[in-house]
Amino acid sequence: MLSENSTQILVVEDDEDIRQTMKLALELEGYQVHLAANGLEALKYKDIAPNLRLILLDLMMPEMDGRAFLKTIHEQQLFVGVPVIVLTAAGEKVKPEGSVKLVQKPLDLDFLYSLVKNHAQVPTN
Numbered sequence: 001m002l003s004e005n006s007t008q009i010l011v012v013e014d015d016e017d018i019r020q021t022m023k024l025a026l027e028l029e030g031y032q033v034h035l036a037a038n039g040l041e042a043l044k045y046k047d048i049a050p051n052l053r054l055i056l057l058d059l060m061m062p063e064m065d066g067r068a069f070l071k072t073i074h075e076q077q078l079f080v081g082v083p084v085i086v087l088t089a090a091g092e093k094v095k096p097e098g099s100v101k102l103v104q105k106p107l108d109l110d111f112l113y114s115l116v117k118n119h120a121q122v123p124t125n
Helices: 017-027 039-043 066-075 108-120
Strands: 008-012 032-036 052-058 084-088 101-106
Touching: 008 017, 008 039, 017 032, 017 108, 032 039, 039 052, 039 066, 052 066, 052 108, 066 084, 101 108
Parallel strands: 008 032, 008 052, 052 084, 084 101
Antiparallel strands: none
C-alpha cells in the first residue's frame, strides 16, 4: 500500500506497455510512480511532483527525446538533484550528459528493482 511518504519515481517511456509494466512493478514495491509518454509530458512534473527521487528516462521518444529532455532540465535547472537513469534499446554505449547511468533494454524486474533501490534519493528526516 502506498503512503504519502513513499518514494516518487517518474517513468518517461513512449511505449505504453513498458510504461504500464514498470508502473505496476514499482508500485508493488511500494513506490509512487508518475508516467509520461515523452520529455514534453515529463516537464509538467516539475510543478505537480516536486518530491521526485528518480527519473527513469527512455532515450528514443517522439516530440522530445531523452537527450532533449536532459538538455532542457539542465539549462532550466529543473529536477535539480534528481538522478536520471537512461534506458535504451538502441545499443548506445555512452551515458548521456546529465544522467547517472545508461542501461540497455530489456530490463528484468530484479535489475529494475536494484537500479531504483540504488539510485532513488530517499529523503532523510
